[in-house]
Amino acid sequence: MRVMLTVSDWTTHWLPMVAQCWALQAAGHEVRVVCAADQEQAVTRAGLTPVPVLEGGDQAVKVRTYNHARALEGRWPFPEPPPHPVTGAPMASPADFDATAWMEENWERLLGMARRSADAAVSFARWWRPHLILHDLVSIEGPLVGRALGIPAALHLWGPTGPDDRVPGAPPGVGFVPLDVYGLFERYGAGTMDADVHDLVIDPSPPSLAPPLRRAHRLPVRHVPYNGPGAMPSWLRERPDRPRVGVVWGTSVTRMFGPSSFAVPRVVEALAGLDVDVVLTVTGEDLDSLGPLPPRVRAVAHLPLRLLLADCDLVVHHGGAGCVMTALAAGVVQLALPNALDQELIGDRLAQAGGARALHNAVATPAAIRGAATDLLQNPAARAVAARLRTEMEQAPTPAALVGLLEEHAHGHRG
Structure with a gap:
């Protein structure tokens, strides 16, 4: 055929x-x-x-x-x-x-x-x-x-x-x-x-x-997630003694929605006060704009999301379908900061199902992000829903x- x-x-x-x-x-x-x-x-x-x-x-x-x-x-x-x-x-x-x-x-x-x-x-x-x-x-x-x-x-x-x-x-x-x-x-x-x-x-x-x-x-x-080719780094096998949070931000977001849509500095500020390890998948000009990173915050480039999210306790992202589906397959709870179009639609569906929260990027202050992240990390019901959604996919x-x-x-x- x-x-x-x-x-x-x-x-x-x-x-x-x-x-x-x-x-x-x-x-x-x-x-x-x-x-x-x-x-x-x-x-x-x-x-x-x-x-x-x-x-x-x-x-x-x-x-x-x-x-x-x-x-x-x-x-x-x-x-x-x-x-x-x-x-x-x-x-x-x-x-x-x-x-x-x-x-x-x-x-x-x-x-x-x-x-x-x-x-x-x-x-x-x-x-x-x-x-x-x-x-x-x-x-x-x-x-x-x-x-x-x-x-x-x-x-x-x-x-x-x-x-x-x-x-x-x-x-x-x-x-x-x-x-x-x-x-x-x-x-x-x-x-x-x-x-x-x-x-x-x-x-x-x-x-x-x-x-x-x-x-x-x-x-x-x-x-079956495929996010492009890439090697598995050795540090990913070293499980930290605190929760690991992945922050995934598409390089196209700023090009489409402007500088104010680049939420990663707000996310880093929000997570810096929590007892978590943070991994940023940010590259190019977006990474350069961040400046020095706080302790326990790591930036990586060209790491397939399926490798990272399989070992995360929470992922924060812009609501793109690629990250959402990879996170669902990994059974990880999600915090979506959508901007428009299918990002908003997917964010709403995630929040309604449970196991996730959605905050529109335009109103997602560091305090709001910190509160949502804290709730998701401490919420066993959210983790149970994320696990159920993963099981649905596996079936x-x-x-x-x-x-x-x-x-x-x-x-x-x-x-």
């Missing part, structure tokens, strides 16, 4: 699919990953074969454009204006950028990129003739190829966010399914791109956190067990 992946140009969107690809390859099936050029190295490092033919639009630009719209509507929570949607530079006022004028000036360029990507994905599929397509939530090329060429497709979720979810606080109807603003489906006579395009959804979330699905069939799978079929079901899905369409 030939399996074609189409992935967006945000690496953490497709990393949860890697274990399923390994299982397919181990069963003797061929896997190709249709991606943008900036994903080629990450795909190769994951042991998969990239087909870098897409012209991916920068996901950070899309998020910053959304943030700019929120600011114009008076719904921006941080003290300074959001970063410039295109450049990411600071802005004195949201009025400094005219989104309508920019779109008019760049429409033909963006339309050309979208059409060339769609054409490249369809062309590759016609040449390679895959039996099955897997894709992430915001990859429009996967469902397009499936509908245009009559190939069975399956959406693989990155966490507790689904196609029928709506963006918290956004106008009605704004969700996580990509809008076909360039008419790609019409171009190929493939119907309409909406949540109903998905027939099969592979869901790695524990049942207690599973997103709603209106019509698609849900196929549960055990989440789901493994990626290897799903191979046969995916084979049936592919052959059923062909039969």
Whole structure:
């Protein structure tokens, strides 16, 4: 069986699919990953074969454009204006950028990129003739190829966010399914791109956190964390005589939400007064901005989260699905400091299930962070919920067990 992946140009969107690809390859099936050029190295490092033919639009630009719209509507929570949607530079006022004028000036360029990507994905599929397509939530090329060429497709979720979810606080109807603003489906006579395009959804979330699905069939799978390659350092085997707290902060957060969204200094201040060991996974400019670190605070780079979180008593993060799912698989309690979009949605679902707390980053003061962290570290009920969620995940079929079901899905369409 030939399996074609189409992935967006945000690496953490497709990393949860890697274990399923390994299982397919181990069963003797061929896997190709249709991606943008900036994903080629990450795909190769994951042991998969990239087909870098897409012209991916920068996901950070899309998020910053959304943030700019929120600011114009008076719904921006941080003290300074959001970063410039295109450049990411600071802005004195949201009025400094005219989104309508920019779109008019760049429409033909963006339309050309979208059409060339769609054409490249369809062309590759016609040449390679895959039996099955897997894709992430915001990859429009996967469902397009499936509908245009009559190939069975399956959406693989990155966490507790689904196609029928709506963006918290956004106008009605704004969700996580990509809008076909360039008419790609019409171009190929493939119907309409909406949540109903998905027939099969592979869901790695524990049942207690599973997103709603209106019509698609849900196929549960055990989440096997993959956060990129990396070695296990010797200090990680030396268990401290006090709780260990992991602090995970995505490098993209500041680029999308601005300097005030960089919560790590507040988190370090909050945890410095507690009898805990702290490990920060912060790199680049974010790390340089911290200055000297307090005692018992260690900064690490390029350490896969699955190695760190397996030995933590608490993890503090920005609510990104990659960290959330890795923490769930490790059975560790979580403190989420979300900013917007799926971070808020996931944070709310975590808090409602128990075993976690969610504080919006814009109002997460050091005192509030310290109080939440103290409560979670001392709360046996939270630890019990985290352990239950881990058990829920472990009881789901493994990626290897799903191979046969995916084979049936592919052959059923062909039969």
